[in-house]
Amino acid sequence: MSLAGGFKKNVLPFVLLILAIIVFAVVVNVIFEGKFLTATNINALCISAIIASFSAWGYCFIFALNYMDLSVGAAITLIIYASGELGNLIGPAGVVIGGIAAGVILMTINFNIFAWSKIPSWVAGLGMCLVYEAAAAKYADIMQQNGKYVVLLKEEYSIFGHAPGAYIVFAVGLTAAYILYNRSSLGINVRSIGNNPAIAKAMGIRIPSTLIITGLVCGIFIGCAGFMKESYMLRVYAMTGLSSLSIIFPPLATVLLAQVFERWMNLIISIPFCALLIYIIYNVLSIIGVPSGTLQEAVLGLCVLVFGVIAQKGTREVVK
Amino acid sequence: MKKMSIVLLALLLTLSLAACGGDGGQQEAASDDAAGAEDSTPYHIGFTLLGTDWVLNYMRTEAEYTVMTENADNGWEYISADFSTDKMQSGVQSMLSSGIDGLIYSGIYTTLTSTIIEGCEAAGTAFVMSEFPPLDDQIEELRASDQFVGYFGANVFGQGYQLGEIAARQGGTVALTISGPIGDTSHDLRVAGFTAAFEEGGGKVVGNAHCNFPTEAIDKSSDLLAAHPDVDAVYGATGVHTLGMVNALKNHNRTDTVKVYCTELDSDLLPEVRAGRMIGDGGTAAEFVLATTLLLNRLAGHPILDDDGKQPVSDEMLPLIVTAENADSFEKEFIDEHPFTEAMIKKFLWKYNKDVSWADYQDFIDNYSLDRIIEQKNAS
Numbered sequence A: 001m002s003l004a005g006g007f008k009k010n011v012l013p014f015v016l017l018i019l020a021i022i023v024f025a026v027v028v029n030v031i032f033e034g035k036f037l038t039a040t041n042i043n044a045l046c047i048s049a050i051i052a053s054f055s056a057w058g059y060c061f062i063f064a065l066n067y068m069d070l071s072v073g074a075a076i077t078l079i080i081y082a083s084g085e086l087g088n089l090i091g092p093a094g095v096v097i098g099g100i101a102a103g104v105i106l107m108t109i110n111f112n113i114f115a116w117s118k119i120p121s122w123v124a125g126l127g128m129c130l131v132y133e134a135a136a137a138k139y140a141d142i143m144q145q146n147g148k149y150v151v152l153l154k155e156e157y158s159i160f161g162h163a164p165g166a167y168i169v170f171a172v173g174l175t176a177a178y179i180l181y182n183r184s185s186l187g188i189n190v191r192s193i194g195n196n197p198a199i200a201k202a203m204g205i206r207i208p209s210t211l212i213i214t215g216l217v218c219g220i221f222i223g224c225a226g227f228m229k230e231s232y233m234l235r236v237y238a239m240t241g242l243s244s245l246s247i248i249f250p251p252l253a254t255v256l257l258a259q260v261f262e263r264w265m266n267l268i269i270s271i272p273f274c275a276l277l278i279y280i281i282y283n284v285l286s287i288i289g290v291p292s293g294t295l296q297e298a299v300l301g302l303c304v305l306v307f308g309v310i311a312q313k314g315t316r317e318v319v320k
Numbered sequence B: 001m002k003k004m005s006i007v008l009l010a011l012l013l014t015l016s017l018a019a020c021g022g023d024g025g026q027q028e029a030a031s032d033d034a035a036g037a038e039d040s041t042p043y044h045i046g047f048t049l050l051g052t053d054w055v056l057n058y059m060r061t062e063a064e065y066t067v068m069t070e071n072a073d074n075g076w077e078y079i080s081a082d083f084s085t086d087k088m089q090s091g092v093q094s095m096l097s098s099g100i101d102g103l104i105y106s107g108i109y110t111t112l113t114s115t116i117i118e119g120c121e122a123a124g125t126a127f128v129m130s131e132f133p134p135l136d137d138q139i140e141e142l143r144a145s146d147q148f149v150g151y152f153g154a155n156v157f158g159q160g161y162q163l164g165e166i167a168a169r170q171g172g173t174v175a176l177t178i179s180g181p182i183g184d185t186s187h188d189l190r191v192a193g194f195t196a197a198f199e200e201g202g203g204k205v206v207g208n209a210h211c212n213f214p215t216e217a218i219d220k221s222s223d224l225l226a227a228h229p230d231v232d233a234v235y236g237a238t239g240v241h242t243l244g245m246v247n248a249l250k251n252h253n254r255t256d257t258v259k260v261y262c263t264e265l266d267s268d269l270l271p272e273v274r275a276g277r278m279i280g281d282g283g284t285a286a287e288f289v290l291a292t293t294l295l296l297n298r299l300a301g302h303p304i305l306d307d308d309g310k311q312p313v314s315d316e317m318l319p320l321i322v323t324a325e326n327a328d329s330f331e332k333e334f335i336d337e338h339p340f341t342e343a344m345i346k347k348f349l350w351k352y353n354k355d356v357s358w359a360d361y362q363d364f365i366d367n368y369s370l371d372r373i374i375e376q377k378n379a380s
Helices: A012-031 A039-064 A072-090 A092-117 A121-145 A165-183 A185-195 A197-202 A207-233 A245-263 A267-287 A295-311 B002-032 B054-070 B085-097 B110-123 B136-143 B156-169 B185-200 B214-227 B239-251 B267-274 B285-299 B327-336 B342-346 B358-366 B370-379
Strands: B044-049 B075-080 B102-106 B126-130 B148-154 B174-179 B204-210 B233-236 B259-262 B278-282 B313-317 B320-322
Touching: A012 A267, A039 A072, A039 A165, A039 A185, A039 A207, A039 A245, A039 A267, A039 B214, A039 B239, A072 A092, A072 A121, A072 A207, A072 A245, A092 A121, A092 A207, A121 B054, A165 A185, A165 A207, A165 A267, A185 A197, A185 A207, A197 A207, A207 B214, A207 B239, A245 A267, A245 A295, A245 B214, A267 A295, A267 B214, B044 B054, B044 B085, B054 B075, B054 B239, B054 B285, B054 B342, B075 B085, B085 B102, B085 B110, B102 B110, B102 B285, B110 B126, B110 B136, B126 B285, B136 B148, B136 B313, B148 B156, B148 B285, B156 B185, B156 B233, B156 B259, B156 B278, B156 B320, B174 B185, B174 B214, B174 B239, B185 B204, B185 B233, B204 B214, B214 B239, B233 B239, B239 B259, B239 B267, B239 B278, B267 B278, B267 B327, B285 B358, B313 B358, B320 B327, B327 B370
Parallel strands: B044 B075, B044 B102, B102 B126, B126 B148, B148 B313, B174 B204, B174 B233, B233 B259, B259 B278
Antiparallel strands: B278 B320
16 A cells, blocks of 8 residues: 555545535535625635645645745745746736746755755745745845836736636646656655655665656646736735745645644545645634634644644554 | 056046036036025935835835935935834834935834934934824924924825725715735725725725735735625725735626725726726825925025924824726826926925925915926926
């Protein structure tokens, strides 16, 4: 039984969890007079979850290498600008090309730094976060000096932020992420390096080239997250002072939650469910009247703890 | 050695020529200007930017334009606090250490006020405040400082209040609001103003989304719209947050049933205004223009004092209301162009207008309107 083959695991608890969520959603819907299970609401939640899933899939590869990259949020901001600018020039194809090209370039830069600088990845990521934020702020500043703003994607080109475009991209992304992470030599090499670089090297895995190819793959997923975000939000303002970290909170929470469920379900497949779960929690809390900004965040934190406790049930050793 | 002497000589000659050129240029500029423009000493002005978004950058741009209108040779630098108290404090300290002559300080972090006073007094640097008024119990402390020039800003509560009144008048009954994080005093006051007026008018504000970051605006708006299908009005405390709400309304197919009210409009929201789906306010950049003139007058040796002979502390100015009828004029006068012409700014500068007094500022506040701005622009 391969660990990579997610469907061979004991999937029953995960299925039960999903059923529990569905029952919960129906109950909430009945109590609150049909506010939750409306087509527009579910669609909005799914699209938010899909966008977070792409970043989360990128993070799967980063975490599998035992790396931490905090610059992804700032990179997404730059990707958004590239996607929007090229999109406004040549249409939806430009949105995709601009986003993926910028994603590949930026993540390749990051992974080259990780591979060759020999400094801890979180330090390098933090540094690159500041660099990318400054670049985004400079772009915004230049635009403003010329009497313009940061790019606003034309609404007619925003098809990948709405149904059905977003769902098509999602289907392609899920398939690609599943195959690359679970069924390709790249996925196996990445996990080998993450587990023990010395053994991976002894096994003949070429670490620097694997890192750079991983950066390229990550760039494609992060690039997709960027162009979908631009299509969904139309404009994202430049953020400085590490504020761009806010962009990676939902995908990070998603990956961490998916890791909790990994014993029952393949990581890549559980990510969209976990992303949806996080957005559902916020949505339901709003519907039942829990104020945002304080209690909603506290309840989400508690939910993560509860899920963690459920997932660790039966574990005997001390968990670090 | 000989080569070194030649290089030194060339350097000295270059510096001498540059110095002569500089003086000549200033004298020429002074002679070109209106009466009273004989003092051409350039100042070095520091500016505190709360963070980087469109409106804050816009305010910075207009303040810089004002400084450069006073004298094109003036120096200009700014720091961005990135919405952090610590960065605001360290940034101000860095600028004071670099020897700026005057500071334009965003008063948003009221806990820093005493520290700023101490820093400016120690450095001998005059400072003016704008954007957010000092707390009532800080005004005396500020006025006791020789370096405090004054405060000139918009009425933050009033910004929300006047839009709340309009929303209620237009028949709004159930409203949502969206703003920045809890504790953002400026946003909290705007929302409080909107809520007060809307509820006085018979409506009810049923929910408020607090976004820790503007990127959350669309999802938080979407959640609130799902929770409140009966909403017929929404208020955004800034243009950034309002854009998120507008996109969420589109996703929920509710743009035709929900009217939007927005503080600090930007041009991307103007199509919504033109379509009659949104009413907003704008034009608060004027507060930084006039606050900057207060500082420049003080540096020129002519501090503007209020009717009681004290440094002015004014938060009476209300922004302009932008509707479908005046959206085009607003865009032209406030976004495509500087809201103030050089001639309009110079009327508030003692260097160019020896008669300027607090009465001119009060007159501006009392009569601030788009028509008045257009009229003054045409006259200048």
